[in-house]
Amino acid sequence: MIFNSVVFVIFYIIVTALYFILPHKFRWGLLLAASCYFYMAFVPVYILILGFTIIIDYFAGILIENTVEANKRKQLLLCSLVANIGVLVFFKYYNFLNTNISLLLNNFNARNPLPFLTILLPIGLSFHTFQAMSYTIEVYRGNQKAEKHFGIYSLYVMFYPQLVAGPIERPQNILHQMHENHEFDYANMVEGLKQMLWGFFKKLVVADRLSIYVNTIFDHAEVHNGSSIAIACLFFSAQIYCDFSGYSDIAIGSAKTMGFDLMTNFRRPYFAKSINEFWSRWHISLSTWFRDYLYFPLGGNRVPKLLVYRNFLIVFLVSGVWHGANYTFIVWGALHAFFSIVGMIITPFTKDIHLKLHINKRITDVVRQLFIVLLVTFAWIFFRATSMENAMTIIHNLKTIGLHPFLGDSVSNFGHCILAIVLLFIIEYKKEYLPTKFNLFQHPNIFIRWGSIVSMIVAILIFGVFNGGQFIYFQF
Amino acid sequence: MTIFLKRLFLFLIVVIVIDQLLGLLLSHLYFNQHKGQYAQTTYAVDSANQDIIIFGSSRAVRHYSPTILSNAFGKSCYNVGRDGQMIPYYAALEDVIFNRQKPKMVIIDINSWEFFEGNSKYEKLSILLPYCHKHPELIKYLETSSPFERYKLFSAIYPFNSSLFIATNNKLFENKLSLAENGYDPLDKNMDEAGIAFTKKIIAKEKMDVSVKTAKIDTLAMRFYKQFLQKCADAKIPTYVVISPTIAPENSSIRKDKLIEITKLYPTATFLDFSSNPNYNNHLEKFADIFHLNKKGSEEFTKELVSKIKL
Numbered sequence: 035m036i037f038n039s040v041v042f043v044i045f046y047i048i049v050t051a052l053y054f055i056l057p058h059k060f061r062w063g064l065l066l067a068a069s070c071y072f073y074m075a076f077v078p079v080y081i082l083i084l085g086f087t088i089i090i091d092y093f094a095g096i097l098i099e100n101t102v103e104a105n106k107r108k109q110l111l112l113c114s115l116v117a118n119i120g121v122l123v124f125f126k127y128y129n130f131l132n133t134n135i136s137l138l139l140n141n142f143n144a145r146n147p148l149p150f151l152t153i154l155l156p157i158g159l160s161f162h163t164f165q166a167m168s169y170t171i172e173v174y175r176g177n178q179k180a181e182k183h184f185g186i187y188s189l190y191v192m193f194y195p196q197l198v199a200g201p202i203e204r205p206q207n208i209l210h211q212m213h214e215n216h217e218f219d220y221a222n223m224v225e226g227l228k229q230m231l232w233g234f235f236k237k238l239v240v241a242d243r244l245s246i247y248v249n250t251i252f253d254h255a256e257v258h259n260g261s262s263i264a265i266a267c268l269f270f271s272a273q274i275y276c277d278f279s280g281y282s283d284i285a286i287g288s289a290k291t292m293g294f295d296l297m298t299n300f301r302r303p304y305f306a307k308s309i310n311e312f313w314s315r316w317h318i319s320l321s322t323w324f325r326d327y328l329y330f331p332l333g334g335n336r337v338p339k340l341l342v343y344r345n346f347l348i349v350f351l352v353s354g355v356w357h358g359a360n361y362t363f364i365v366w367g368a369l370h371a372f373f374s375i376v377g378m379i380i381t382p383f384t385k386d387i388h389l390k391l392h393i394n395k396r397i398t399d400v401v402r403q404l405f406i407v408l409l410v411t412f413a414w415i416f417f418r419a420t421s422m423e424n425a426m427t428i429i430h431n432l433k434t435i436g437l438h439p440f441l442g443d444s445v446s447n448f449g450h451c452i453l454a455i456v457l458l459f460i461i462e463y464k465k466e467y468l469p470t471k472f473n474l475f476q477h478p479n480i481f482i483r484w485g486s487i488v489s490m491i492v493a494i495l496i497f498g499v500f501n502g503g504q505f506i507y508f509q510f
Numbered sequence: 511m512t513i514f515l516k517r518l519f520l521f522l523i524v525v526i527v528i529d530q531l532l533g534l535l536l537s538h539l540y541f542n543q544h545k546g547q548y549a550q551t552t553y554a555v556d557s558a559n560q561d562i563i564i565f566g567s568s569r570a571v572r573h574y575s576p577t578i579l580s581n582a583f584g585k586s587c588y589n590v591g592r593d594g595q596m597i598p599y600y601a602a603l604e605d606v607i608f609n610r611q612k613p614k615m616v617i618i619d620i621n622s623w624e625f626f627e628g629n630s631k632y633e634k635l636s637i638l639l640p641y642c643h644k645h646p647e648l649i650k651y652l653e654t655s656s657p658f659e660r661y662k663l664f665s666a667i668y669p670f671n672s673s674l675f676i677a678t679n680n681k682l683f684e685n686k687l688s689l690a691e692n693g694y695d696p697l698d699k700n701m702d703e704a705g706i707a708f709t710k711k712i713i714a715k716e717k718m719d720v721s722v723k724t725a726k727i728d729t730l731a732m733r734f735y736k737q738f739l740q741k742c743a744d745a746k747i748p749t750y751v752v753i754s755p756t757i758a759p760e761n762s763s764i765r766k767d768k769l770i771e772i773t774k775l776y777p778t779a780t781f782l783d784f785s786s787n788p789n790y791n792n793h794l795e796k797f798a799d800i801f802h803l804n805k806k807g808s809e810e811f812t813k814e815l816v817s818k819i820k821l
Contacts, residue, residue: 040656040658040661040662054511054534112760216752218511218514220511220514223514224514254712256711257708257711257712258708266576391619432542446672446675446676449675450675484524487521488524488525488528492528492529492532492667494736495529495665495667495668495671496536496667496670496671496672496674497671497674498671499672500636500662500671501629501630501633503657
């Protein structure tokens with residue numbers, strides 16, 4: 035089930051209403067059943083995969099907690115991790131690895147005996163696998179008590195708002211909330227609904243609108259000139275941000291209406307002044323997951339400089355692989371690692387550059403922000419491209435100067451795209467630099483408050499795209 | 511919770527009132543356009559009653575001159591083609607027009623690629639939303655993209671989704687818009703250097719495209735096509751199924767074979783294929799862009815079509 039569908043709206047209203055009608059002891063059952071229904075709306079049979087990892091991790095958690103011997107605890111953790119990663123590798127990377135084995139063996143005139151499988155990737159697999167893994171790791175580390183209630187543990191993995199595209203939660207943040215009795219709270223309900231509305235705006239008015247132009251250009255990149263491709267690349271930067279952060283807003287908002295606090299996943303990443311800052315604002319739940327479970331165990335930044343760079347490279351490469359079984363994602367990760375490492379190397383020289391140049395710091399900040407947007411946008415080419423060949427075509431054609439960009443099938447759509455980006459920029463700028471001013475959604479005057487909310491609903495109805503566009507991150 | 515529900519109720523009333531008021535404004539703006547594609551569609555849906563009706567996409571709009579056809583056959587003619595539309599739209603429009611009156615001849619400009627599998631051709635039917643209250647028979651076509659379209663129409667704004675820019679432009683700059691001649695809106699220009707380079711790239715790419723030979727066929731689109739021809743056959747209306755000229759010869763494909771096969775099933779239907787006509791293939795001077803003939807090319811084509819139609 036996708037958030038931007040009428041079915042979800044009906045589902046959400048029924049589940050939320052029942053949640054507050056039912057006594058506390060039945061609520062976990064309601065949410066678990068609803069989450070199963072939500073997930074099975076995609077491909078029903080894949081719930082078995084979720085079931086498999088849930089059973090493994092549930093028992094692994096309890097066994098780890100009850101085991102004193104360090105080696106045995108480690109073995110149990112390894113079993114759990116192997117099961118989770120095994121499922122992920124099989125469904126997500128099997129054919130990719132198989133192709134590469136075939137290519138390798140071809141060089142030695144040998145034949146790959148492994149068959150290619152027709153596997154449909156279970157939706158959101160990388161997300162719920164990582165969430166499940168964080169549970170056993172935290173139990174192993176002693177930061178989280180093993181969950182004894184199988185239903186609650188299942189709900190931890192399957193909670194429908196964040197099941198298919200995050201935020202990737204930590205057990206310390208969410209598990210205890212699933213035991214708590216959430217009374218109806220007016221403020222939570224209203225704030226949650228407002229956040230959902232903002233998410234719908236980002237998805238329907240910005241992301242899905244931009245996708246029309248972006249798809250037109252990227253799908254036929256070989257015939258478009260540099261200016262069209264440059265516009266499409268910039269549009270894609272805004273599209274993927276609004277698509278993913280829009281999803282997160284709807285997820286966080288819908289959970290909040292029931293009294294659950296999910297972690298923040300985005301903090302206006304395109305205002306970042308360095309690549310590292312970008313990653314502290316973009317997909318925060320994944321960045322912090324990699325930080326806690328990969329970067330720190332590798333030594334983090336408490337090792338010599340060269341090893342820090344190595345750690346960054348490993349984390350970004352793994353992050354690339356996490357996104358998809360394609361070399362494009364690996365290059366995307368490598369590019370971010372490169373940008374990040376270069377950024378760290380040059381920071382001492384550029385830190386106070388405004389003082390050296392005798393110019394206002396705001397000017398250098400804007401230049402930095404624009405530069406980061408360009409770097410990130412360039413890297414997105416690999417993320418969006420269907421293959422390395424496609425990415426290279428896009429980059430090649432990006433160099434061809436064409437003064438007349440293709441405006442898409444209709445100039446009206448292009449106009450809508452520009453309007454959507456301008457609106458987005460104004461709202462994001464206000465949130466970033468004027469957080470306490472012009473808070474129309476929270477304004478004490480009811481006419482202004484309601485007027486602004488109604489305006490957003492009207493904007494969605496007038497400018498939104500209602501074709502049920504899939505969320506980009508569902509594929510991961 | 512009671513306070514919340516009370517406020518929610520009040521808020522919903524405010525939303526409904528504003529929706530209905532803004533919907534009225536948008537409806538007024540939309541239905542008071544006199545030029546442009548929206549005005550043409552409004553005429554096609556509400557009023558077209560000519561003897562000869564031309565159905566199709568933007569290629570119909572740009573390729574068929576009703577004046578030439580009228581003069582040749584001594585009958586009134588109107589081109590109800592619409593940019594970006596495909597088979598489901600022709601079927602929907604045929605339904606509405608035939609409910610009003612039966613024409614004496616039908617021309618349908620079609621392309622085999624319209625049988626591709628995908629939802630976009632159904633989603634594009636949303637341009638018919640403004641007409642659903644007056645012509646409820648259209649709703650079943652809109653429900654091919656979402657079963658909830660009927661309920662979304664409770665909103666008075668929703669039918670005018672994505673139309674505000676164009677409608678405002680058409681109203682504000684009405685004087686600058688050309689008036690289509692009975693739905694015919696030719697492209698009075700030639701391809702520039704960039705257009706020619708772009709076209710050559712596309713032609714080269716399509717030559718390499720082997721997927722057309724193995725592509726799947728959209729069965730619902732095929733059903734709409736059959737329904738279209740059946741309605742013409744039931745009313746004994748001579749129907750000309752035309753693939754108008756293309757810049758490069760069209761590859762043979764499963765879809766094209768299916769199109770021909772279906773057309774042959776209907777005695778009133780005649781299939782005319784100009785897609786491999788050497789008078790047009792690679793004659794870039796007769797094209798305004800990769801998909802469309804220019805005015806000169808379209809007039810030449812309409813005359814050639816007249817010579818092949820026996821009425």
